Amino acid sequence: MNKVFPQGHHGKAAAGTKAVPGGAGDVPHSLPSFLVAHCGDPASWIYSDQKCDGTNNCGDCSDELSPVTVCAPCGPGWWHCSSTVFKYCDCIPRSLCRDRVQHCSDWSDEYACPGP
Numbered sequence: 001m002n003k004v005f006p007q008g009h010h011g012k013a014a015a016g017t018k019a020v021p022g023g024a025g026d027v028p029h030s031l032p033s034f035l036v037a038h039c040g041d042p043a044s045w046i047y048s049d050q051k052c053d054g055t056n057n058c059g060d061c062s063d064e065l066s067p068v069t070v071c072a073p074c075g076p077g078w079w080h081c082s083s084t085v086f087k088y089c090d091c092i093p094r095s096l097c098r099d100r101v102q103h104c105s106d107w108s109d110e111y112a113c114p115g116p
């Protein structure tokens, strides 16, 4: 089950994601189309359940952010900010709040977020 590794603007591999390097644009035709979602880069794809799961699967956050993907606001376990962490996009887990490490570009995870 090889997946195209999304080539995001960051230009580096995101370790620990489910994506692995593969050929460009080879969405597996063996999969039903409803199981597959495209990233902002049409050459990259993810599984549909990776959309709006808070994790940057596409590499450019197009699976989490408009205009490519429309997601509901961050859920109760998440804090909304512009994340500085490659793994996350618009929401970070509240468990990262108040841990003395910056995860939001505006530091709101350390100063505004009430905590986990």
Ligand SMILES: [Ca+2]
Residues within 6 Å of the ligand: 050, 051, 052, 053, 054, 055, 056, 057, 058, 063, 064
């Ligand atoms: Ca995702």
